[in-house]
Amino acid sequence: MPEHAPATPDKRQVAASFSRAAGSYDAVASLQREVGARLLVRLPSLASARWLDLGCGTGHFTRLLAERFGAGMALDLAEGMLRHARPRGGARHFIAGDAEALPLRDGSLDLIYSNLAVQWCGDFAAVLGEAQRVLQPGGVLAFSSLCAGTLGELRSSWQAVDGFTHVNRFRAFGDYEALCAGSGLQVLALERRAQTLHFPDLRALTRSLKELGAHNLNPGRPGGLTGPARIRALAAAYEGLRTAEGLPATYQVVYAVLCKSR
Numbered sequence: 001m002p003e004h005a006p007a008t009p010d011k012r013q014v015a016a017s018f019s020r021a022a023g024s025y026d027a028v029a030s031l032q033r034e035v036g037a038r039l040l041v042r043l044p045s046l047a048s049a050r051w052l053d054l055g056c057g058t059g060h061f062t063r064l065l066a067e068r069f070g071a072g073m074a075l076d077l078a079e080g081m082l083r084h085a086r087p088r089g090g091a092r093h094f095i096a097g098d099a100e101a102l103p104l105r106d107g108s109l110d111l112i113y114s115n116l117a118v119q120w121c122g123d124f125a126a127v128l129g130e131a132q133r134v135l136q137p138g139g140v141l142a143f144s145s146l147c148a149g150t151l152g153e154l155r156s157s158w159q160a161v162d163g164f165t166h167v168n169r170f171r172a173f174g175d176y177e178a179l180c181a182g183s184g185l186q187v188l189a190l191e192r193r194a195q196t197l198h199f200p201d202l203r204a205l206t207r208s209l210k211e212l213g214a215h216n217l218n219p220g221r222p223g224g225l226t227g228p229a230r231i232r233a234l235a236a237a238y239e240g241l242r243t244a245e246g247l248p249a250t251y252q253v254v255y256a257v258l259c260k261s262r
Contacts, residue, residue, distance in 0.1 A: 031197060035253055036061045036115035039144045042189060042257055046140070049110040054099055054143075055117020059085030065113060066090040072111075075102070077120075100126040107136040114143040116253075119170050128183035128258075135260040141185060142257045147173040147192060149252040154205070157237040161230050176254050185258035193253050198246035202235045205249055 040061070049069045053062040056074035058081055065072060066089070074091040076082050077098055086094045097103050099114070100123050112131050121127050131141040147170050155167040173192045180187050199205040238247055 031195065031251060032057070032116050033060065035144050035195070039113070039115055039142055039255060040064065042255060043111070043113070043142055044140060044188070044257065044259075046111060050108065051111040051113060052102075052104070052109055052134075053091065054112050054114035055120075056085055056091075056094070057081050057115075057117075059088050059090055059094075061113065061115055063088060063090035069111070073104075075099075076117075100130065102130045102134055104134045106133050109134050110136060110139045112139075112141045112143075114141075116144050116146065118143055119146040124171065124175070124179050125183070128179060128185065131258070132184050132260060137260055137262045139260045140188075140257060141259075143254075144256075145176070145254040146170045147176060147252045147254050149194075149250070151249055151251070153238065153241050153248050153250060157234055157241070160237040161233045170252075173252070173254060176256070180256060180258060183258065185260055187256070188259055189255065189257040191255050193255065194250055195253055196248050196250040198243070198248055200246050202231075202238055202247065205247060 046069070049072070051065055051069055051072035053059075053065055053072065053074040056062045056076045057078075059074060062072075062074045062085060071090065071092045073093045073095060074082075074085060075095040075097045076085070077096070079096050082094045082096055085091075095103060099118060099121050112135065118124060118127055128141075135141065150170055151167050158166040177190060180190055199208065241248060
């Protein structure tokens with residue numbers, strides 16, 4: 001059985017945070033672009049597909065999917081992201097919706113592509129159940145996500161300062177393994193890969209997280225502004241991790257391809 005998953009943010013907070021970040025997101029989304037491109041490479045060969053970009057964000061991969069398969073559908077919880085994506089095209093329909101309760105008919109899709117979105121879903125078993133429901137036999141769910149250990153450098157640096165939750169917590173990779181194995185979908189591929197970004201200083205890292213809409217959204221985070229003394233203490237702790245390339249920020253990325261049995 002999967003271990004108890006960490007508490008996840010309120011969906012309204014997630015939607016509001018990413019809606020606010022829609023205008024700045026593309027300029028700082030290098031990790032999201034790289035991970036999404038690696039996920040595209042992992043897609044099985046499909047001559048054509050009725051597809052859904054699940055958690056489409058600003059629609060970058062919606063447009064790439066359309067180039068490969070023709071126009072499909074895109075869904076996101078954040079209406080602000082959809083307002084950004086719609087004018088750029090790629091999908092016949094841009095839908096405001098929840099991955100845990102898809103507003104789609106049974107067996108209506110051949111492919112669900114989801115890049116770095118489902119880590120925000122508290123009930124991942126429901127996400128898998130919805131994929132099972134809306135995919136036709138032989139249909140494919142391909143997703144990337146983040147798991148425990150992500151931003152470990154920032155977490156450990158904060159632990160030297162105080163006991164609050166300052167860094168988003170994600171479910172363990174073992175949870176993904178167990179939930180995918182029990183989903184009724186065939187697991188074609190499931191792996192975890194670490195990817196490290198480097199920043200010149202702490203301010204650049206925290207600004208990047210804020211502009212992505214991915215700053216701390218977890219229950220247990222401290223209220224109000226963080227005082228300058230704590231920021232200085234955090235920066236001093238983080239400096240101990242500096243490499244020749246800068247301050248490291250490591251993401252534990254999950255890649256998965258699942259198929260609905262024929």
